[in-house]
Amino acid sequence: MEIITDIASLRARLKHESSIGFVPTMGNLHEGHLSLVQTAQQKADRVVVSIFVNRLQFAPAEDFDQYPRTLADDCKLLKNRDVHIVFAPGEKSLYPVKQEFMLDPPPVTDMLEGQFRPGFFRGVSTVVLKLFNIVQPQVAIFGKKDYQQLHLMRELVQQLNVPVEIVAGETVRAADNLALSSRNRYLTHEERAEATRLYQVLSQVKQRVEGGRRNFHDLEENAKKILCGHGWKVDYIALRHRDTLAPASECDQNIVVLGAARLGKTRLIDNLEIDVKT
């Protein structure tokens, strides 16, 4: 496995590759990431995983400094999975000067995550476009765990004609169904036990919608109430149309229920797709 840290070397290494699968990450890898890697391996001859904690997508009050950096461990995991190339650029490689040319994502990014993390999607889409331009992959894999981000990446390649196919990776869960996330490691022992409730309430909403319930607002409010009753601070529980992320309407068949809530100092997100049978 090659670990490359500068852009020129990576470009030179990839120059003659014609089937590149790309998995952009912020490191601190877990089975969720490794599942994306596996998908990339099925889709392309050569897999590049990038590891870069992207300052641009953190708000000043967020956990940029605290975000876990575990490059050596990450590389071990990737080597075990037969990854070919790790791109681990330093801050000065990607941002040699102040990043002033930004992407301005669509209004859909003002809601859900965007509402609670202003500038997040601006930072994500800017760094992803930069990485796409550096790696020039044919395929890039994004996990469904970050559902709105996946949606945004599809919009990005469509609206800006980026020649990259976006492939979705399924969310990987712990035995108790907590979605794997690098931020889970912030949880205390007690919080970790409670954390699975986010999945549980989303699951309950999913079952009810699949069972025919259409009082979406009530379902959302009820789910919030349950979480609040157990000490969570809820940012949103939202039933949305899966393709547009607009609020779900009664006749939508492709729905997703998304949730974001804080447990102590840790903010967790999760979502479940809902197929309404007609």
Place this chain on the structure above:
Amino acid sequence: MEIITDIASLRARLKHESSIGFVPTMGNLHEGHLSLVQTAQQKADRVVVSIFVNRLQFAPAEDFDQYPRTLADDCKLLKNRDVHIVFAPGEKSLYPVKQEFMLDPPPVTDMLEGQFRPGFFRGVSTVVLKLFNIVQPQVAIFGKKDYQQLHLMRELVQQLNVPVEIVAGETVRAADNLALSSRNRYLTHEERAEATRLYQVLSQVKQRVEGGRRNFHDLEENAKKILCGHGWKVDYIALRHRDTLAPASECDQNIVVLGAARLGKTRLIDNLEIDVKT
């Protein structure tokens, strides 16, 4: 010469080309554009010229509807110059849905042209990135006539890691030194005779700076006064550092003097580079 109007066909046509020179235009071609084409031919094996009047870069009050569309004539000129491929997409090809994913250019674009044409550089950079992603050229040529745009394109590829080399083309002038521009055709006979004065005042500023004058503000104001005295409405006359477009300082050696002014209903721009000898 091939004239291609849809993205998929162009991608298929260019798939195996490894040396593409790209000249993006809004059509209504003149010798200025053809000079850019010639530069592209020197730099690459295969030349693609795009012709697309980009609605995004026109403000509502500007001349989008009125902008001259002369595709048949343009293609004749390009065929005579041995251009290989013309990409002339329809509005629906580049903007099949409302363009919501935009580029947000750096603060430098708020001044000069950006000050008088709000949204212009946002529209320009968004369409150019789209075209870069479609054509995937190795080299792209932009004229010095649109000096700030050229500067912005360099910033775009640097800051977003776009794998395209930006090459500058010299401004082509009429016998009386008026910079060629598609908008010159808006001028009445009388205005056309007067139009050369923009070049003349810029030229006078250049001579004075080269002769040692450093009272930049006075030079700018004096140039404006001359133009106003002859019926022009001046947007700006500005001495700037050539690499940053920040206001020129006394010790700068690489300077450019830029001007924009309206004659009747026609807005003209021009500029001259100034080399200060030490």
